[in-house]
Amino acid sequence: xxxxxxxxxxxxxxxxxxxxxxxxxxxxxxxxxxxxxxxxxxxxxxxxxxxxxxxxxxxxxxxxxxxxxxxxxxxxxxxxxxxxxxxxxxxxxxxxxxxxxxxxxxxxxxxxxxxxxxxxxxxxxxxxxxxxxxxxxxxxxxxxxxxxxxxxxxxxxxxxxxxxxxxxxxxxxxxxxxxxxxxxxxxxxxxxxxxxxxxxxxxxxxxxxxxxxxxxxxxxxxxxxxxxxxxxxxxxxxxxxxxxxxxxxxxxxxxxxxxxxxxxxxxxxxxxxxxxxxxxxxxxxxxxxxxxxxxxxxxxxxxxxxxxxxxxxxxxxxxxxxxxxxxxxxxxxxxxxxxxxxxxxxxxxxxxxxxxxxxxxxxxxxxxxxxxxxxxxxxxxxxxxxxxxxxxxxxxxxxxxxxxxxxxxxxxxxxxxxxxxxxxxxxxxxxxxxxxxxxxxxxxxxxxxxxxxxxxxxxxxxxxxxxxxxxxxxxxx
Amino acid sequence: xxxxxxxxxxxxxxxxxxxxxxxxxxxxxxxxxxxxxxxxxxxxxxxxxxxxxxxxxxxxxxxxxxxxxxxxxxxxxxxxxxxxxxxxxxxxxxxxxxxxxxxxxxxxxxxxxxxxxxxxxxxxxxxxxxxxxxxxxxxxxxxxxxxxxxxxxxxxxxxxxxxxxxxxxxxxxxxxxxxxxxxxxxxxxxxxxxxxxxxxxxxxxxxxxxxxxxxxxxxxxxxxxxxxxxxxxxxxxxxxxxxxxxxxxxxxxxxxxxxxxxxxxxxxxxxxxxxxxxxxxxxxxxxxxxxxxxxxxxxxxxxxxxxxxxxxxxxxxxxxxxxxxxxxxxxxxxxxxxxxxxxxxxxxxxxxxxxxxxxxxxxxxxxxxxxxxxxxxxxxxxxxxxxxxxxxxxxxxxxxxxxxxxxxxxxxxxxxxxxxxxxxxxxxxxxxxxxxxxxxxxxxxxxxxxxxxxxxxxxxxxxxxxxxxxxxxxxxxxxxxxxxxxxxxxxx
Numbered sequence: 018x019x020x021x022x023x024x025x026x027x028x029x030x031x032x033x034x035x036x037x038x039x040x041x042x043x044x045x046x047x048x049x050x051x052x053x054x055x056x057x058x059x060x061x062x063x064x065x066x067x068x069x070x071x072x073x074x075x076x077x078x079x080x081x082x083x084x085x086x087x088x089x090x091x092x093x094x095x096x097x098x099x100x101x102x103x104x105x106x107x108x109x110x111x112x113x114x115x116x117x118x119x120x121x122x123x124x125x126x127x128x129x130x131x132x133x134x135x136x137x138x139x140x141x142x143x144x145x146x147x148x149x150x151x152x153x154x155x156x157x158x159x160x161x162x163x164x165x166x167x168x169x170x171x172x173x174x175x176x177x178x179x180x181x182x183x184x185x186x187x188x189x190x191x192x193x194x195x196x197x198x199x200x201x202x203x204x205x206x207x208x209x210x211x212x213x214x215x216x217x218x219x220x221x222x223x224x225x226x227x228x229x230x231x232x233x234x235x236x237x238x239x240x241x242x243x244x245x246x247x248x249x250x251x252x253x254x255x256x257x258x259x260x261x262x263x264x265x266x267x268x269x270x271x272x273x274x275x276x277x278x279x280x281x282x283x284x285x286x287x288x289x290x291x292x293x294x295x296x297x298x299x300x301x302x303x304x305x306x307x308x309x310x311x312x313x314x315x316x317x318x319x320x321x322x323x324x325x326x327x328x329x330x331x332x333x334x335x336x337x338x339x340x341x342x343x344x345x346x347x348x349x350x351x352x353x354x355x356x357x358x359x360x361x362x363x364x365x366x367x368x369x370x371x372x373x374x375x376x377x378x379x380x381x382x383x384x385x386x387x388x389x390x391x392x393x394x395x396x397x398x399x400x401x402x403x404x405x406x407x408x409x410x411x412x413x414x415x416x417x418x419x420x421x422x423x424x425x426x427x428x429x430x431x432x433x434x435x436x437x438x439x440x441x442x443x444x445x446x447x448x449x450x451x452x453x454x455x456x457x458x459x460x461x462x463x464x465x466x467x468x469x470x471x472x473x474x475x476x477x478x479x480x481x482x483x484x485x486x487x488x489x490x491x492x493x494x
Numbered sequence: 495x496x497x498x499x500x501x502x503x504x505x506x507x508x509x510x511x512x513x514x515x516x517x518x519x520x521x522x523x524x525x526x527x528x529x530x531x532x533x534x535x536x537x538x539x540x541x542x543x544x545x546x547x548x549x550x551x552x553x554x555x556x557x558x559x560x561x562x563x564x565x566x567x568x569x570x571x572x573x574x575x576x577x578x579x580x581x582x583x584x585x586x587x588x589x590x591x592x593x594x595x596x597x598x599x600x601x602x603x604x605x606x607x608x609x610x611x612x613x614x615x616x617x618x619x620x621x622x623x624x625x626x627x628x629x630x631x632x633x634x635x636x637x638x639x640x641x642x643x644x645x646x647x648x649x650x651x652x653x654x655x656x657x658x659x660x661x662x663x664x665x666x667x668x669x670x671x672x673x674x675x676x677x678x679x680x681x682x683x684x685x686x687x688x689x690x691x692x693x694x695x696x697x698x699x700x701x702x703x704x705x706x707x708x709x710x711x712x713x714x715x716x717x718x719x720x721x722x723x724x725x726x727x728x729x730x731x732x733x734x735x736x737x738x739x740x741x742x743x744x745x746x747x748x749x750x751x752x753x754x755x756x757x758x759x760x761x762x763x764x765x766x767x768x769x770x771x772x773x774x775x776x777x778x779x780x781x782x783x784x785x786x787x788x789x790x791x792x793x794x795x796x797x798x799x800x801x802x803x804x805x806x807x808x809x810x811x812x813x814x815x816x817x818x819x820x821x822x823x824x825x826x827x828x829x830x831x832x833x834x835x836x837x838x839x840x841x842x843x844x845x846x847x848x849x850x851x852x853x854x855x856x857x858x859x860x861x862x863x864x865x866x867x868x869x870x871x872x873x874x875x876x877x878x879x880x881x882x883x884x885x886x887x888x889x890x891x892x893x894x895x896x897x898x899x900x901x902x903x904x905x906x907x908x909x910x911x912x913x914x915x916x917x918x919x920x921x922x923x924x925x926x927x928x929x930x931x932x933x934x935x936x937x938x939x940x941x942x943x944x945x946x947x948x949x950x951x952x953x954x955x956x957x958x959x960x961x962x963x964x965x966x967x968x969x970x971x972x973x974x975x976x977x978x979x980x981x982x983x984x985x986x
Binding site: 062430432433434435450466467468469482483484485486 | 595615617618619620636651652653654669
């Protein structure tokens, strides 16, 4: 397995821009950001997809049932049962295929009417060997490729980097045997193996981030928790030659907890799970682990130190006026400004998008009315750092609904029910008149007006008239 | 003035286009040949148009044509306002013009003023205002609804209202809006306690703010269609609460402090029911006009009863007759009647009752008539805004089956055994008579039309004639075959 399968998103974005930089835009319009390839997918009023430039002029006719955004030179688009790889002039450079998932220069495709998939390198036309199934794992950016073999499944993980599916790595492949087969991922961990209660099997636990493998023999039980469909952690039960049973509890960041007698998931908020672990050693107190899919956020024996998430999406602890919030994005520690004679108490916490949380504090004076203070906290590259007080937004009847990567705020006007974008100080960036706003990266936003969408560029306004049912759908990006 | 479009497609009865301003009967606004174009419906139900010579200028190939309020208008091939339509723009020759894609989905009633139509953007489904000369949006189509009242547009976005002139100039924003015939009340709400704490009164004629009452403790609304009222409640430092009610167009204040004084209990148009209380606790109720003039003495019992109403298309009562009862002292009641529009007590002709007398409202002015089986009486007469409520006998021992309308205080359409007639009440001469299979109708202002209808095995045919009506005389303009109705802008 290659080291460091996970490329930071920013690097990937740079790569894409580098790849598309060679294309020239076909008109005077935008050719930056979401228009890097010159065109974006648009849906006409009849439901068909094509591509338009930043003036809303159709460049590739709306005749596809689906169309993805350009990722480098290519995009995927399909009609009927046929899918194609197209270039930005609309030329079908490959296909028809039964299915296409495009990663840049590489695609995983199936032939029309044929079973099985293969990796197709667009620049060379090269095809890989056929495999039976695959699954794309957005985090860590990788594909799991599976081929049925006698007695089990041959599965391998391949990282996706720079628009290419990386070659097979001998460390990545594994072979699964047994009558009950498991292959599942949680966080950066993958568990693959087989159990058969009559005949204990084998299982491997991979850390996809570090490419380390733990192999188990005599496995009698592999328990994905809370379920195989949405595993956030796992427990592997095995027995050694002497018949001693051993349970390992595995967290999504690769933490192994040995000597476990029993594990129970006691509670959760979106993206955060609390587990109670009882140990074989009866003398040892139960441990509590609070974790998201990247890290253990809090652990301890005294659960009373951890406040349950009465409101919102966070657990929190409080120590000497400092509140630490444990969320899907990570842990945020914030000390709200104290006001003489008033008690500041945590009121609510919600995920606000792109690594940010919105926290509300109640300020309770000795006398008089309670007031509320709203702050946004955001994780940056170095961990949590940014804080912004957005209490004044409420006076403007604005609710913050999402924080973009650029630290702009998608807001809703509570009177008009319309959406727009402000900067962190509340100054309007995108007019607050739309029925929906979606960030497209950089200065670009998809803005929705009733049944139609357009692209808004900060400083320029709507780039195209509202004539398309949809532009740049989220799934196409 | 509140304008509403309605579409007239009737086979036999040509409904008059109504004008709501008092001056309409003498003004030169040509509602029939608006923009020089008369829009008609043929016997196939298709819309087209003719000029003042009766020459076809727009072919009868449209499912709908909206009257011209500018150089262009909206038309459709396959829809109408009620069921929704994809609309496009045509010029006065019926040529399709380029412009934004628009539609009507019945989201709101269509509304217009000269030069502008509130219309829905086809793609977004939201509403804005289209400049019908430029074929460009004067108000961006980003609103849930836009309603043009007079020359003022109310644009709603969620629970936020913005009030614009039709050229797109913002007048004010409001939390709540009430419109009447001539004025619009724009309220601001108290954020915390959610009651109205300010009101701006905006003239629908020109968008000017005629009154701006802000930062008060309480503002109530009184919904007289012609006379909008508002009540302001204020408290002084000692806690005494004064409620003051004023009506737009009147300087009189109905005022009570801590319940002592004049309190308005309810309003029907210009008729204001006022309770007057003294500091000794005694109180009495009586009707007043909006200027504070008491119409009849206090002492009526019970609530006034509505015995007759006229409503507009928004179901606003624009006129009603109210019955108020006084005890006769021996267990019965003596009733008296009030016309809400003129705020006058009205008497019925000798021997007539509301069962035997049919009321007829001349909605081009404030006249009110009663007709019985063989007589016509005038009950309320308006002259230059001044009402008199004197019973006048207009026709006696007159042989008619039914009276359809009276317009401009002068022109009456009626049916007799001989056919349908248009009579000039000033001279009592029939200006026009057609057979019973056709209709003669005064079409305000300045035109009359008739239609003779013939049924055949293959369908129906008509002969449709348009007359110019000037100072009590008719001159025939032109005759067309197979026309069955009008597409007119009705103005209420």
